[in-house]
Amino acid sequence: MLKYLLVLVLLGISCRGEKEPDPEQRSGEIHVTAEDFQAERNDFTKLLEDMLSFFWDERKQLDDAANREEVPEDCPPEIPNATCDQHKAEPPGGCCVDYGNICHLKHGGQCFEEWKKYNPLCDMKDYDICGKNRSCYCCIDCDARNSSLCAHSGGKCMKECGLTMRLANGTSCHSDRCSCCVACRPYKCEGTCLGKAENCKSGYKIEENKCLDRDCVCCVPCSVTRKCLEEKGYPERSTIKCKEGYEANAAEADPGCVCCQPKNQEDKCKVQAINDIEMHTSFCSDTACPPNYLQTTRGCESPNKPCSHCAPSFRKCIHREGCEALGGYCTRKGCRDGFYNETEPGTLCSSADERTCHCCIPGCHKNSGGY
Incomplete structure (x- = not known):
C-alpha cells in the first residue's frame, strides 16, 4: 500500500512541476525550444520508470513483465487414426513448450503431445520436462547426435546396450537417459563375450579374463x-x-x-x-x-x-538388407511401440532355426539429421 501512495505523490509532484515565478520578477517572454521540450520529456520518462519500479522487487521482474508472452493455449485435440507423419509432426505454437529449453539442450530432444504415442523418433519419453502435467513429453532419440563424446570414442548411444556390448562408464551421450555402448572384444574366449554376466544363462558357464575388456564376460x-x-x-x-x-x-x-x-x-x-x-x-x-x-x-x-x-548360439535372427534399409530390426518377440511387423514374417529377416523371426519396421523413418 505504501508503494501505491508514494507513486500517487510522485505523480502529483510531476503534474504541478516547479513553482510559478513571480510575475513582477519576469525579465521577458519565455522561449521554449525543441531541445528543452525533449529534455523535459526524457526527464518525465525517467521519472515514470522510477515510479513503476516500485511495483517490482527486482529489475529482472520488470523486464520479464515487459517482455512476457501470452499464456500458452491448450493443445489441439487428438487426431483420430493419425498417420505416421502426424505422429511425428511438431506441435503448433504455444503447445508443449520446452520451458528453459531443457528437453533440447540437456537431452537433444523435442516436446510432443502425449497422444503421439507411436512417434518413431523416440527411444524414450520423459514426462517431467515439457510442462507441469503429462499432456506433453520430451522425445529423446539416443542416436540423434553423432557428435557426442560416446561417438568420438567409438561407441554408440542407445537406450540400452545389446548382449555383446558393454556400458562405457565415464563416456557421455547427449542425454543422461541414454547409455554409451561399446562392443565387447574377445581375447581367448571360445564362446561369446557379453556385457553382463546375468545374460550368460542356462547351459552356459562363465570363464574369467578371456575378453579384452574387463567389463565383459566370456560365456x-x-x-x-x-x-x-x-x-x-x-x-x-x-x-x-x-x-x-x-x-x-x-x-x-x-x-x-x-x-x-x-x-x-x-x-x-x-x-x-x-x-x-x-x-x-x-x-x-x-x-x-x-x-x-x-x-x-x-x-x-x-x-x-x-x-x-x-x-x-547367440545369433537367432539374421538381418537382411531389406529390413535394415527400412530402419527396422529383427526379433522373435513383439515389436516395440511405434514399430510393426513385416507383412509376411521371414521375408526380411532370416531365422537360424525353425522359429520365425520378424522384421519390425518403424511406422515412419527417422529424420536423417535428427531434430
Whole structure:
C-alpha cells in the first residue's frame, strides 16, 4: 500500500512541476525550444520508470513483465487414426513448450503431445520436462547426435546396450537417459563375450579374463560326454539346479558344468545320432530349448511326444538388407511401440532355426539429421 501512495505523490509532484515565478520578477517572454521540450520529456520518462519500479522487487521482474508472452493455449485435440507423419509432426505454437529449453539442450530432444504415442523418433519419453502435467513429453532419440563424446570414442548411444556390448562408464551421450555402448572384444574366449554376466544363462558357464575388456564376460556353452547324451542327459552350469526329475553328475561334464541325468529315462528324448567326439554341447529336450539355443524338431528320438534339438548360439535372427534399409530390426518377440511387423514374417529377416523371426519396421523413418 505504501508503494501505491508514494507513486500517487510522485505523480502529483510531476503534474504541478516547479513553482510559478513571480510575475513582477519576469525579465521577458519565455522561449521554449525543441531541445528543452525533449529534455523535459526524457526527464518525465525517467521519472515514470522510477515510479513503476516500485511495483517490482527486482529489475529482472520488470523486464520479464515487459517482455512476457501470452499464456500458452491448450493443445489441439487428438487426431483420430493419425498417420505416421502426424505422429511425428511438431506441435503448433504455444503447445508443449520446452520451458528453459531443457528437453533440447540437456537431452537433444523435442516436446510432443502425449497422444503421439507411436512417434518413431523416440527411444524414450520423459514426462517431467515439457510442462507441469503429462499432456506433453520430451522425445529423446539416443542416436540423434553423432557428435557426442560416446561417438568420438567409438561407441554408440542407445537406450540400452545389446548382449555383446558393454556400458562405457565415464563416456557421455547427449542425454543422461541414454547409455554409451561399446562392443565387447574377445581375447581367448571360445564362446561369446557379453556385457553382463546375468545374460550368460542356462547351459552356459562363465570363464574369467578371456575378453579384452574387463567389463565383459566370456560365456561358453557347457559340454557333456557321449555317455551323458546316451543316458538322455543335458549340460548345465554347476551353479544352476537341474530340472525336476533330473540329478547332477559333474563327472560327465567339463569343469564348471554338470550333466543333468534323468532319474527315469523311459519318457525322455534322446539325440538321434551322437558323434564320436569326446565332448558335446548339443542335446535333446522334452521342453523348449533354453535361451540362446537354436531349436529344431530334427535330430531327436521321440518317445511319442514332441522333442526339441538344442544347439548353442547367440545369433537367432539374421538381418537382411531389406529390413535394415527400412530402419527396422529383427526379433522373435513383439515389436516395440511405434514399430510393426513385416507383412509376411521371414521375408526380411532370416531365422537360424525353425522359429520365425520378424522384421519390425518403424511406422515412419527417422529424420536423417535428427531434430
